[in-house]
Amino acid sequence: MEKLTGKGKMLFLAAVLALSLAVVSSPQGVSAAPWPERNITIVVAYNPGGGFDLVARVTAPFIEKYLPKRASVIIKNVPGGGTRIGTRELAKAKPDGYTISIFDPVSLAVMEYGGKPDWLNVRKLTWLAQLDNLADMLVVGPKTGFKHPRDLKGKTVRFAGQDDATIFRSAVVAHSLGAMPVFVRYGGTGEAVMASLRGDLDALSLSWSSGMRQVKTSEDKMIPLLVSSKVPGLNVPSGKELGITVDELVMDHPHTMAGPPGMPSDVQRMWEETFVKVTKDPEWIAKMEKLGYPASPLIGKKKLDAPIAATMGRMDKYKDIIGGLTLIK
Amino acid sequence: MWIEGFTNALSGMNILWLLLGSVIGLVIGVLPALGANFGVALMLPFTFGMEPAAAIIMLCAIHAACNYGDSITSILLNVPGGPGTVATCWDGHPMAQQGRGGEALGIATFSSFLGGVAVWLMLALLVNPITKLALAFGAPEYFALVFMALGLVSVAAKGETLKGLIMACTGLALSAVGQDEVLGTTYRFTFGIPMLEAGIPIVVSTLGIFAIPQVIEMLEAGGTVAKCTEVRDSVFRGFLAPLRRPLTLLRSGVVGAFIGILPALGVALAGIASYLTEKKYSREASQFGKGSPAGVVAAEVGKGACVVGDLIPTFTLGVPGSVTGAILMAALIMQGIEPGPKFLLSGTLPYTVFAGLLLAQATFLVTGVLIGKQLCRIAYVPSTLMAPVLTVLVFLGAYATQNSGFDILLALIFGLFAHVLGKIGYPVVCMVLGLILGPILEANFHRALGESLGSYAVFVTRPMAVGMFLITILFLIGPYLIHIYHRYRKGPRGFIAQALDEEETARSYKGEFILLVLLVLVFAVFLITAQQYRPLVRLFPDLASSLGLGFAIWRLAIIISRVIKARGWGEAPPAASPFAFFGDSLSWQWSLITLSGYVLAIYVLGFLMASVLYVMGVLMIAGGRRKRGWTILAGLLTGLGVWLLAKVVHILLPLGLLTGM
Numbered sequence: 001m002e003k004l005t006g007k008g009k010m011l012f013l014a015a016v017l018a019l020s021l022a023v024v025s026s027p028q029g030v031s032a033a034p035w036p037e038r039n040i041t042i043v044v045a046y047n048p049g050g051g052f053d054l055v056a057r058v059t060a061p062f063i064e065k066y067l068p069k070r071a072s073v074i075i076k077n078v079p080g081g082g083t084r085i086g087t088r089e090l091a092k093a094k095p096d097g098y099t100i101s102i103f104d105p106v107s108l109a110v111m112e113y114g115g116k117p118d119w120l121n122v123r124k125l126t127w128l129a130q131l132d133n134l135a136d137m138l139v140v141g142p143k144t145g146f147k148h149p150r151d152l153k154g155k156t157v158r159f160a161g162q163d164d165a166t167i168f169r170s171a172v173v174a175h176s177l178g179a180m181p182v183f184v185r186y187g188g189t190g191e192a193v194m195a196s197l198r199g200d201l202d203a204l205s206l207s208w209s210s211g212m213r214q215v216k217t218s219e220d221k222m223i224p225l226l227v228s229s230k231v232p233g234l235n236v237p238s239g240k241e242l243g244i245t246v247d248e249l250v251m252d253h254p255h256t257m258a259g260p261p262g263m264p265s266d267v268q269r270m271w272e273e274t275f276v277k278v279t280k281d282p283e284w285i286a287k288m289e290k291l292g293y294p295a296s297p298l299i300g301k302k303k304l305d306a307p308i309a310a311t312m313g314r315m316d317k318y319k320d321i322i323g324g325l326t327l328i329k
Numbered sequence: 330m331w332i333e334g335f336t337n338a339l340s341g342m343n344i345l346w347l348l349l350g351s352v353i354g355l356v357i358g359v360l361p362a363l364g365a366n367f368g369v370a371l372m373l374p375f376t377f378g379m380e381p382a383a384a385i386i387m388l389c390a391i392h393a394a395c396n397y398g399d400s401i402t403s404i405l406l407n408v409p410g411g412p413g414t415v416a417t418c419w420d421g422h423p424m425a426q427q428g429r430g431g432e433a434l435g436i437a438t439f440s441s442f443l444g445g446v447a448v449w450l451m452l453a454l455l456v457n458p459i460t461k462l463a464l465a466f467g468a469p470e471y472f473a474l475v476f477m478a479l480g481l482v483s484v485a486a487k488g489e490t491l492k493g494l495i496m497a498c499t500g501l502a503l504s505a506v507g508q509d510e511v512l513g514t515t516y517r518f519t520f521g522i523p524m525l526e527a528g529i530p531i532v533v534s535t536l537g538i539f540a541i542p543q544v545i546e547m548l549e550a551g552g553t554v555a556k557c558t559e560v561r562d563s564v565f566r567g568f569l570a571p572l573r574r575p576l577t578l579l580r581s582g583v584v585g586a587f588i589g590i591l592p593a594l595g596v597a598l599a600g601i602a603s604y605l606t607e608k609k610y611s612r613e614a615s616q617f618g619k620g621s622p623a624g625v626v627a628a629e630v631g632k633g634a635c636v637v638g639d640l641i642p643t644f645t646l647g648v649p650g651s652v653t654g655a656i657l658m659a660a661l662i663m664q665g666i667e668p669g670p671k672f673l674l675s676g677t678l679p680y681t682v683f684a685g686l687l688l689a690q691a692t693f694l695v696t697g698v699l700i701g702k703q704l705c706r707i708a709y710v711p712s713t714l715m716a717p718v719l720t721v722l723v724f725l726g727a728y729a730t731q732n733s734g735f736d737i738l739l740a741l742i743f744g745l746f747a748h749v750l751g752k753i754g755y756p757v758v759c760m761v762l763g764l765i766l767g768p769i770l771e772a773n774f775h776r777a778l779g780e781s782l783g784s785y786a787v788f789v790t791r792p793m794a795v796g797m798f799l800i801t802i803l804f805l806i807g808p809y810l811i812h813i814y815h816r817y818r819k820g821p822r823g824f825i826a827q828a829l830d831e832e833e834t835a836r837s838y839k840g841e842f843i844l845l846v847l848l849v850l851v852f853a854v855f856l857i858t859a860q861q862y863r864p865l866v867r868l869f870p871d872l873a874s875s876l877g878l879g880f881a882i883w884r885l886a887i888i889i890s891r892v893i894k895a896r897g898w899g900e901a902p903p904a905a906s907p908f909a910f911f912g913d914s915l916s917w918q919w920s921l922i923t924l925s926g927y928v929l930a931i932y933v934l935g936f937l938m939a940s941v942l943y944v945m946g947v948l949m950i951a952g953g954r955r956k957r958g959w960t961i962l963a964g965l966l967t968g969l970g971v972w973l974l975a976k977v978v979h980i981l982l983p984l985g986l987l988t989g990m
Contacts, residue, residue: 041981048370049655054663057374074979076732077370080527081516082508085733088523114514158780161512184779185512185772188655190648191592200467200780213662217647217669287377290663 035270036098039072042257043093043101045086047079051210054291055131055255056102062284066277068270082163083107084117091119095260097267100128102257105308106250107165113315114164114322122312126263127304129275132293133254136228136246137211137236138173140203141196142221149226149244152179158202160192161185169251170205171321173226176239176246189214197221207253208234209292228252249307250314255293256304272300334680337382338688346383347685350390351692355700357391357978358398361536361719361726364411365395365636366652371978373656381664381678386685388660392653393445393689396596396636397697400437400629405430405707406719408540412531412597413632415539415761416604420617420624427620430708435567436625438697443571443578444633445690448586452641453683460645463590468777469787471591473797475770478598478762480804481605485758491884493759496750498877499848500763501770502855503529505870510772515866518858524735531597533727533736534743534764540723541744541924542751547712547719548915548951564698570622577607577626585631589638592650596635597765601758603631637686644672644679713915713951714963717944720924721967724931724940725980734932734983741928745921753840763873771869778865838888845885852878915951923947935985941968 042060046052053075060073067073078086086101087108093099108122140146157174161167161183174181184201186192193214195201204211208227212234215222228251230238239246257275259268278284279297288295298304315322337343350372357368368391376384399410404421417437424433451459466474479497486493507528509515519525571578581603588599607627608617617624639650640657647669649655658668661682666672672679707715727740747757781787788794855874859867915923923946930939945964975982 047652047655048366048373049649049652049659053370054659057370058377061374074981076981078732080507080530080731080733081523082513084516085524085527085731156782158782163513167512167514182779182782183512184776185510186776187592187772188649190642190646194464194592194646194648195467195776195780197464198467213647213667216667219669287663290665291659292662 034068035267036067036069036071038098039074040067040097041074041076041099043086043090043099044075044077045079045083045090045101045103046077048077051207051293052102052104052255053077055288055293058287058291059131059278059284062278062281063274065281066274068274084111084115087111088117088119090258090260091125093260095126095262095264097259097263097271100257100259100271102131102255104165104253105256105311106168106253107163109250109311109315110164110168110322112312121261123305123309124261126259126261126268127301127308128257128259128268128271129279129300130254130256130298130304131279131295132288133252133296133298134207134209134293135231135238135248136169136173136205136251136253137208137224138203138205138226139196139211139214140223140225141199141201142218142223143196143199144202146202146223146225149177149242152177152203154178154180156180156182158182158184158200160189160195160201160204162188162192166205168318168322170203172247172250172318173205173228175321176244193218193222208236209294213292247314249311250318254296268301275299330677330680331684333677334682334684337677337681338386338684342380343383343386343685346379346387347390347688347692350387351394351689351696354391354394354396355398355693355696358395358410359401360974361402361408361410361540361723363395363726363729363978364399364413364532364653365392366656367729367978368392368395369653369656369660373660376660377663381666382681382685384660384664385657385666385678385682386688388657389682389685390689390692392657393636393686394693394696396632397438397441397693400441400632401434401704404433404437404625405704406715407543408719408723409535412535412595412765413600413636414628415535415597416600416628417625417632418539419604419628420619420621421628423618423620424622424625425708429620430704431564432567432570432622433625434697434704435564436570436622437567437629438564438694439568440571440578440626440629441633441636442690442694444582444585444630444635445637446687447578447582448589448634448637448641449683449687449690451586452637452644452686456641456645459590459641463592463642463646463648465793466591467791468773468780469791469794470797471594471773472770472777472788473794473801474591475594475766475773477797477801477804478602479766479770480801481602482759482762483805484605484609485762486756489754489756491880491887492755495845495848495877495880495884496755496757496759497763498852498873498880500760500765501767501873502763502852502870502877503534503760504764504767505771505855505873509862509866510768510869511775511863511865515862517862517866517870518855520858524733527731527733528768529739529743529764530730530736531595531765532730533740535597535761536723536727537740537743538747538757538761540719541741542748544716544720544723544744544924545748545917545920547716548920548947549917551712551915551951553709553711553715567622571626571630574623574626577611577623578630580610581607581627581630582634585634586638588631589635589650590641592642592646592648592654594769595651595765596632596639599635600628600632601762601765604628605758633690637690640686644668644682713948717923717947718963718967720927721940721944721971724927725936725971725974725982728936728983729978729980732981737931737983738928741924745924748917749840749844753844755841755844767869767873774869775865838892842885842888842892845881845888848881849878849885852881915947919950923950931983931985933985933987935987936982937968937971938985940971941965 042056044053044056056075063073078089090101112120112122157179159170159181167183192204208231224236227236227238228246229248276299285295354368357363369388399414400417402408402410403414403417405425407418407422409415421433482493482497506518516526584603584606585599588594604627608614611623613621613623642648642650643654643658649658666678724737727736750757777787852874859870927943941964944967945960948960
């Protein structure tokens with residue numbers, strides 16, 4: 001074979017590279033083989049490191065394990081605009097099952113009800129699986145003097161408000177207790193707890209798991225007063241036990257996976273089968289437990305659509321609260 | 330416990346994880362905009378199945394090495410690897426241009442190490458008092474501290490205070506774009522663009538501001554980054570520089586550690602604040618900006634101290650000091666360690682974590698020495714090849730920050746604006762300070778007001794806050810008092826002032842006039858738009874826009890009076906033919922066209938294909954037509970590199986409208 005000259009070598013190398021680049025970057029052909037044909041993306045509308053991101057990162061390898069066909073699951077953090085940017089990306093994505101997301105349905109309900117964005121219809125999203133669901137906890141600072149939830153009645157209480165959903169839940173719990181809430185915005189729960197320890201803030205409404213972590217971190221200085229629904233093994237009274245009406249439907253904190261509206265039913269079914277297997281895996285259950293999010297699965301559109309519709313319906317009841325918080329644009 | 334911690338950390342496998350973490354961190358750190366939070370988040374799932382000590386040691390190594398890696402591109406290419414190393418560019422890069430890149434890397438490596446180790450010792454020995462200090466720092470104190478940091482505008486714009494103030498107000502006004510800082514329920518100044526609801530990410534804006542003008546400059550100048558042929562270089566020589574400057578070490582270490590210990594202030598502020606503070610007090614201040622080792626020491630000690638200091642609230646208060654801190658905290662929880670005051674009482678593992686932190690610092694010190702000299706060769710790669718490849722990495726980094734294609738456009742807009750500002754002689758650093766400090770200032774103002782149930786007295790009744798306000802006033806008034814004392818004596822002046830003065834005599838006022846008219850329009854639009862928001866929501870934007878408007882009109886009046894006096898715009902420097910080829914270089918007009926074309930192509934053809942075409946296009950225009958084979962090869966290699974990088978670090982490349990690539 002004739003030897004290539006310097007220029008010839010260069011062109012040969014360029015041709016090989018061009019060919020390899022074309023091969024690696026070309027979209028894979030459509031085949032009749034089982035779904036999925038390419039990688040899955042989980043859009044997380046938060047920064048890395050938070051609860052939603054961690055649950056997604058813990059769950060992603062198990063989704064890979066149980067998908068009908070081998071595919072990578074990539075976490076795509078799309079933070080900003082108080083989860084609006086990431087939520088919009090999911091809501092506008094192709095409903096082909098390759099893009100899903102992890103949400104707190106109450107947060108979306110507040111976003112839809114308050115801001116009325118034309119791209120969001122919470123009821124129409126394809127709800128796939130609730131992974132966990134934690135009761136809400138009311139925690140107060142050591143300098144407030146509050147020892148019982150009824151101590152808040154008629155008082156002006158400074159609540160931490162990180163986002164629309166936190167403000168909404170705090171307003172609902174304050175409404176239930178007859179307190180007058182004032183909201184102070186913090187960068188995160190840790191900063192709010194520091195303010196409570198200094199006496200600059202009175203109360204936080206957060207998931208019981210996060211609440212108990214803060215109580216422990218503060219060396220029991222922070223005081224847990226109330227949970228929205230009974231938590232087995234936790235020595236904090238629920239609203240029901242104290243005779244206080246706390247709306248569990250909007251107060252509980254679930255991590256729920258959903259896809260864009262209009263996902264084909266066969267793809268939906270495959271997702272549901274995958275999540276059934278994921279949520280039964282003892283290793284996944286143990287990891288979620290370790291993370292502070294004990295599994296509480298609810299799989300499938302049929303099981304999820306009703307509570308989502310009920311949550312949306314409940315928003316009318318809190319119209320005045322949402323309006324008063326100027327969450328309505 | 331300490332001995333057990335170190336023994337654990339130094340066991341065979343853990344050393345391997347330490348080294349692996351350092352290598353991963355260094356690779357991610359070197360890439361513009363991809364910082365420690367990206368690296369640690371990327372590797373977090375892989376640590377879930379690892380032994381607790383190994384997992385934390387590897388993540389700590391990634392954290393340390395990423396922050397070190399950021400300095401490399403700052404020094405060698407004048408492109409900050411992350412917001413924390415913006416100030417490293419200012420003296421590190423001139424050193425690289427003088428053929429002292431190795432020395433600058435040595436200074437950065439050892440200074441960052443010293444800053445980190447000093448704070449590590451503080452963390453280990455004084456954890457309780459430091460924790461108490463962080464706990465005592467409330468919203469009014471933060472507000473006072475950030476107000477004090479805003480005083481640095483006067484240093485950054487020394488001699489040109491009015492221009493500095495205009496720029497600071499521009500930064501402050503732009504920082505108000507997006508979610509409001511009162512309750513986060515209003516999306517300000519989005520002008521119908523949904524992506525602006527996310528605001529302007531500081532990583533993206535600083536990347537654009539510093540990288541794009543550098544790319545344009547590299548292409549315009551041609552040749553190589555290193556402007557000298559004689560190499561007088563030694564990484565080890567750089568180790569002596571911080572040791573010879575104990576006061577610089579002390580001052581910058583204190584500033585960096587303080588900013589690190591207080592949650593949410595961030596490494597971006599640490600580097601710039603340490604540098605500017607040192608510039609104010611150093612005996613070598615006149616050399617700052619010209620390749621002064623003291624400048625690199627200050628920026629790097631501040632950054633190194635902040636990076637480790639950031640972990641103090643994370644570990645001891647359970648309050649993450651940054652996004653990276655939050656991820657490390659999650660990793661600790663996953664491994665069964667609860668961060669908080671009882672952190673050090675949770676058995677041997679926390680001591681292993683501490684040992685791992687120290688060893689991570691030591692590892693990047695060794696890595697830095699080993700690779701420093703080799704990396705310097707980058708400064709000798711032809712600029713016409715380096716600049717387009719760098720642009721590809723910059724845009725990739727801007728995109729990966731929030732996985733948003735819009736951020737690429739934002740980086741370009743900020744970059745071109747910064748280029749214009751540089752040409753006209755406006756101190757862009759002041760705008761960066763405004764962008765960084767604006768949200769912290771506003772958030773803490775409203776937080777303090779909310780905590781005090783609306784009483785403004787909170788700002789004058791907290792002793793620490795009052796103390797800091799007084800220091801700020803002294804800091805601002807002090808120079809004027811000294812100026813009055815030295816009224817008739819011409820003292821040494823800072824590099825920014827000198828640069829501005831040089832421009833003042835050489836250029837026409839026409840460009841500045843157009844800029845100011847545009848800024849007046851922008852401030853006016855902000856001011857009018859703000860009126861639709863509630864009073865508290867519009868308070869800060871109103872203030873920044875009104876002040877900016879006032880300062881801009883003031884400066885316009887000065888220019889108009891000078892133009893009337895001189896009966897003309899002044900002489901413009903002779904301009905080269907805008908579309909001329911310069912052999913192996915590219916005029917700035919061509920840079921503008923190719924950069925804009927590249928961004929457009931990303932939206933149409935997708936990132937991969939657009940990058941290949943852009944690199945080949947720039948090389949062709951800049952004289953590569955003579956070497957067609959090399960041009961095609963460089964383009965294809967860039968494409969393959971981008972594809973591989975995206976696969977390895979799991980970046981979903983932006984898709985094009987046409988190709989879906």
